Every structure is written in structure tokens, then in C-alpha cells.
Amino acid sequence: MSQTGYLILGISILVALLIIFVVSFVLYRRTPVPKGCENIKISEENCAGCTHSECSFYKKKEESEE
Amino acid sequence: MNILITFILGIISSMLIDNVVLSRFYGICPFLGVSKKVKSALGMGIAVVFVIVLATLICWPLYNFILVPAKIQFLDTVAYILVIASLVQLVGLFIKKYSPSLYKTLGIYLPLITTNCAVLGVAQGNTDQALDFLSSLANGIGTSVGFLVIIVVFSCIRVRLESANTPKAFKGLPIALITAAIMAMAFMGLQGLFSGINV
């Protein structure tokens, strides 16, 4: 293949990558969150670094993990 | 046989001797941010292994068979970040749609991987050092497994640190960083592990 052919191929592949990225990004955002996963973030943020061992939720969490 | 030994040594050396977090400083953000719980650290680590290995498999041929013949090597960073970002989105899309249970463990970490230095660092490092395909793959596997190991070990230590009696000013990140320093010191002892082996 000639140099120009390679150049066109390379650039078209980059453009294709960009299109794949944008389409997959939009699709990812539009896909609804599966059932049972709606509030993972909240508990993760609130209790991940929690040090209050007196907290009832913390104790419950520890028991469920064991 | 020789190739196999080189491959395995490559994996081990980029996993332990030249550890991704502790001596190459890739991926410090998730290392500090997602290591408060062992479970979340494990999820993040596995997601990173998956994405890094896939990205290495795609980026090496992309660079050597497409960008080099077309003489547009300077676009490597753009190409790699596009590959990584679309890979992350596609994997996330797949998981979100077909596997709720996997989404529960990995879902919230996947979008974070796009901005994880380790992934782009491995792809770019392979290019900058002009590694061949097998060495690139060894580097990818070693780096990602090294990240998984180190983040899980670190999260185990951090869980203990939460209840330890540290000075008030050191609570949280500072003591975590000092702990990481001590771990880095331990990993420094592994340097020169393969210096006697000639392959």
C-alpha cells in the first residue's frame, strides 16, 4: 500500500475510534442502572472511611460482611 | 523455552521489582482514594487488570501496524486515550446491560479507570521503550497484577489504620502516605533480584 493509503487508513481508524468512544459513552449514560445497584454510591461514600464503631449501621455492616 | 522465561521474568519484574505504584508512581489517585475498604480495592484492582491487559493487546498493534506505516507516530497519545476510554465505556456498557452482579462490584470503579495513569502509562511506556509484543504484554500483565496486589495489601493495612491511635493531624491521608513509604522501602529490597540471571 502506498504512503497516502496508509495515512488515510490511519486517520480513518482514529476517527472510527473517536466515533466508537462517543457512541459507547452516550449509550453507557443512557443505559439504566440495573436493579439493586441504585444506591451503591451512597453507602460507599458515607461509610467507607467511617471510624465510628458505635454507629449501628457500621455494626450491621460488619456483621453482614463476616 | 527462552521466550517463556523472558515472559515470566518480565511479568515478575514489572510486578514486584519495578512496582507500578511504589516505584513508578502510576495510579496514585485510586491507590489513595479507593483503598479504604478491602472489597472496593479488590473491585478496582480487578477492573484495572482487565482494562490494562485489553488496552495493551489493542494499543501495540495499533501503533506498530497502523501509526508507524502511516508516519503519524506523534498521534500515539491521542490514539491510546481514545482506545482506553472507549474500552472502558464498552466494558462498562456490557456489564451494565448483561451482568448486574458484576456491575454491583465493579460498576462504580469502571469510569474512574479512564483517568487512571497506570493504563495510559503502560501503553505509552511500551511505545517509548520500543518493546516487542511479548514484552509489552508481559509489562501490561505484570503492571496490572502488581497494582492489584499492592492496592489490596494497602487496603488491608488501611482498615487497621482506621482504628489505630494516630495523632490527629496524621489521620486519613498523611498516615496512609507514610505507610506507603514504608511499603516502598520494603519493595526497594527486591531490586537486583534478577541481576544474576542471564536469559
Added chain:
Amino acid sequence: MSREKGYTKQNFLKGLFIENPLFISVLGTCPALATTKSIEAAIGMGILFTIVLICSNTLISLLRKLIPEEIRTPSYIVVIATFVTIVKMLTNAFLPELYSTLGVFISLIVVNCIVLGRAEAFASKNNVFDSFIDGIGMGVGYTMALCIMAFFREFLGTGGFAFGNIFTFIPYFKLQIIPKGYEISLFTTPVGAFIVFGLILAVMAFYKNRKAEYQAFLQRKERQRKAEEAKAKAAALAAHKPVEEAK
């Protein structure tokens, strides 16, 4: 336009102190640990980072009405990656020593959380001038933070400061403060990076705690004063009443 006086100055200074990207928000830690072996490398990294941040902030702010809401993040990533590529090529051409010292970390500016974070949090909502100033402030703040870390690491690790290794256009000179043989070379290794960063964050937390304690102390005092006042009032009222009854 109704805006506070001195907003631009505040906008610039917030990147340096109140919202310092490295020491307060703890973002962009990878280059902060990797490129702070010497002050020169830190300055170089900071300058490259600042250029990328200013360019991306300005362009994204210019395009903020053209980019659809849904594909914001992808377009930001492409814009940032383009500027990083330009900066990388310029560095390779004009400062090859800096290019080889920083290595892969120039490319890693693409995935630096600060650039993407500023684009999403600030440049996509504010006008071009404000975004430009924000970029300068954040960039200078980050450079300053890198220099503080590099100062301690180079001073303790090599016993002095060397210039002219990376910026070859200035003559080489070395300032040796700690006599040779007494430096702690541990600080130039990764271990030293973690220790210095941890200690700096601890100092920041110490001052923050002390400030918070002082505020709490002031509040407590204020409350006490109010309580005493109320008590005195009640006492005065109580003292007054019997007198009235006696009448």
C-alpha cells in the same frame, strides 16, 4: 455585568491557596511524586502542566455552548489530548533534556484529574476570561506545590540545589549547603517522595485542625457569654420582682 469587585483576583488566588489542587484537593498526585526529584524538573513539569491547563480551559470555555451536554467528557478528553501532544512535541524539539527527564509523565497530563476536573467544574460554566484566569491560578498553584515538594526532596536528598542540568540555556551551578556525606539520599528515592508528601499533608491538616479548634473555642466563648448574659438578665429580673411585690 454584576460581579463583585476583585473577583478576578480572588479567582486567581483561590488556585494558589484555598483550592490548591495538590495540597487541598489532593489531585494530580502521580506527577507530584514522580517529577519532584529536583526543583528544575518540578518547574518544568509545572510549566508544561500550566500551558496545557490554560489552553484547554480557554478552548473549552469558548466551545462550551457548542458542545452538547451528552458528549461533554469525550470532547474534553480529545481537546486535552491534542494540547498535550502539541506541548510534548514542542518540548521534544526545544528542551530535549526536559523531555527525557519527565519521560512518560508529559503524556500523562492527559489523564491528570486536575485538567479534566477544571474543565468540567469551571470552564464549562464560566466565560473565557474567567476560565483563562482560573487556568493560570490553578497552574501556578500546582507548580508552587510541586516546587515546595521538590525543595525538601532535593535539599535533604542531595544537600543542595543544582541548576542547569535540565534547562541547559542557563549555566550549570550547584549550591551545596549540607556538606557532602551528610545528605540523606533516601529522599531522592520513591520512599522520600511518599514521606515528604505525607508530612506536608500532615502539616496542612494540623493547621486546619488548629483553625477549626480556634473557631470552636470562639463559638463556645460566645455561647458562654450569651448564657451568662441571659442568666444575669434573669437574675436582675428575679431581683427586681420581689421589690415590685414588696411595694
